[in-house]
Amino acid sequence: MANRLTTLASSINDRVGKLSAYLSQNNLPCPSFDAEAASHAPLGGEAEAIALELQDLGLELHDLLRGPIGLVLNHHLPPIPIYDMILRFGIASKVPLEGDISFADLSKSTGIDQDVLTRLLHYGILHRIFQEKRPGYISHSVLSKLMRDDQGMQNLVGMIQEDIVQPWRFIADALQKWPGAEDMDQVALLLAEKRTSTTFWNILAERPERAERFAKTMSAFSVDEDIGADYPFEQLGAGTLVESGGSTGGVAFKIAERHKDLKIIVQDLDEIVKTAKEREGCNVSFMTHDFFKEQPVKGADAYMMRWVLHDWSDTHAARILQALVPVLKAGTKILIVDAVVPPFGAVPETSQRHLLKFDISMFALFNAGERTLDQWKALFARADERFQLQRVWPLRNSQLSLLELVWSP
Numbered sequence: 001m002a003n004r005l006t007t008l009a010s011s012i013n014d015r016v017g018k019l020s021a022y023l024s025q026n027n028l029p030c031p032s033f034d035a036e037a038a039s040h041a042p043l044g045g046e047a048e049a050i051a052l053e054l055q056d057l058g059l060e061l062h063d064l065l066r067g068p069i070g071l072v073l074n075h076h077l078p079p080i081p082i083y084d085m086i087l088r089f090g091i092a093s094k095v096p097l098e099g100d101i102s103f104a105d106l107s108k109s110t111g112i113d114q115d116v117l118t119r120l121l122h123y124g125i126l127h128r129i130f131q132e133k134r135p136g137y138i139s140h141s142v143l144s145k146l147m148r149d150d151q152g153m154q155n156l157v158g159m160i161q162e163d164i165v166q167p168w169r170f171i172a173d174a175l176q177k178w179p180g181a182e183d184m185d186q187v188a189l190l191l192a193e194k195r196t197s198t199t200f201w202n203i204l205a206e207r208p209e210r211a212e213r214f215a216k217t218m219s220a221f222s223v224d225e226d227i228g229a230d231y232p233f234e235q236l237g238a239g240t241l242v243e244s245g246g247s248t249g250g251v252a253f254k255i256a257e258r259h260k261d262l263k264i265i266v267q268d269l270d271e272i273v274k275t276a277k278e279r280e281g282c283n284v285s286f287m288t289h290d291f292f293k294e295q296p297v298k299g300a301d302a303y304m305m306r307w308v309l310h311d312w313s314d315t316h317a318a319r320i321l322q323a324l325v326p327v328l329k330a331g332t333k334i335l336i337v338d339a340v341v342p343p344f345g346a347v348p349e350t351s352q353r354h355l356l357k358f359d360i361s362m363f364a365l366f367n368a369g370e371r372t373l374d375q376w377k378a379l380f381a382r383a384d385e386r387f388q389l390q391r392v393w394p395l396r397n398s399q400l401s402l403l404e405l406v407w408s409p
């Protein structure tokens with residue numbers, strides 16, 4: 001008789017059949033954690049949706065079999081400290097690319113007690129970081145190889161560990177201490193940092209290497225997204241696009257590559273702009289500007305903000321939009337690139353979890369969060385009724401959308 005386990009198994013079987021057929025038709029490799037496996041291979045097309053469904057099905061099967069206590073234990077102790085240890089002790093570069101190294105030799109070269117090191121790395125291996133193909137010897141998996149060679153992966157791990165995981169731990173304390181707070185100086189982040197008053201951006205400003213890591217990780221999140229292809233910037237011709245909070249220009253450079261005539265001005269805080277570099281032959285320049293102050297570039301054809309407003313509660317986000325008002329003319333476009341949260345349960349759990357990770361992180365860092373379409377509409381109306389939402393453009397290979405507003409006095 002069918003029960004949930006057999007239903008799950010047959011759904012998995014069905015989707016695996018479809019995915020395997022897609023992989024072989026498109027000459028794509030089967031996913032693997034072997035060191036030689038592809039580190040980043042978006043499947044594309046309908047296969048993405050099937051892969052998401054399969055992740056949901058696999059997770060449900062796993063969770064059902066673990067049971068409630070096992071699940072709590074699983075959720076409780078993620079391998080983040082193992083990542084941290086690997087980075088701090090340079091373990092990934094001490095493991096040879098070809099072949100393996102014994103735990104004993106690794107212990108000598110790191111100075112970590114062999115027994116402790118073995119236990120910690122075994123926990124990592126169980127999370128696909130490294131492999132132990134013969135007892136007592138450790139070799140690379142595709143994940144540990146990325147930690148060795150890929151600056152983006154190192155930045156990501158460092159940022160998750162220091163900027164995200166720590167504040168998450170203090171969410172309940174912040175809720176008790178500052179119920180209903182909307183300001184940036186009453187957040188879990190401050191409790192994690194043991195500070196009484198500052199903001200995430202000030203903390204980054206005090207630690208340039210942390211600011212640089214944050215900026216680089218932000219650009220890494222947009223590698224597969226191509227706003228310049230998905231939104232018709234050609235309608236702006238040789239006009240001017242101002243990107244506020246544009247960091248070191250990762251997105252602007254990508255747009256500029258496709259739209260050579262467009263003049264793009266990227267604005268951010270001084271300490272970020274100082275680290276930005278213009279590129280020869282690219283129509284992108286940088287300018288220090290605090291987006292709470294009146295916009296200094298008057299009469300541009302479009303003003304854009306990507307992944308900015310989700311950092312701010314409605315009160316502050318409305319002020320950021322209002323600072324644009326004095327320089328807008330009828331028909332100016334305001335392009336907001338951010339997530340539009342679907343109703344709970346409307347998308348696969350795997351996607352929903354991913355979005356909520358960002359949403360809750362914004363809460364822990366800023367008392368802010370991702371918005372549904374209705375919440376976006378309410379924000380625009382609160383800022384000024386003359387911000388008219390014209391269209392929501394989905395972006396391929398991205399969890400973000402582009403909300404196109406037109407200034408309509």
Ligand SMILES: C[S@@+](CC[C@H](N)C(=O)[O-])C[C@H]1O[C@@H](n2cnc3c(N)ncnc32)[C@H](O)[C@@H]1O
Binds near residue numbers: 218246247251291311
């Ligand atoms: C989440 S990041 C997004 C960066 C970039 N737009 C992207 O999509 O990768 C938010 C950006 O807002 C900038 N920012 C924060 N406060 C600002 C302010 N008052 N004025 C201008 N930029 C600010 C930060 O420095 C950071 O670069």
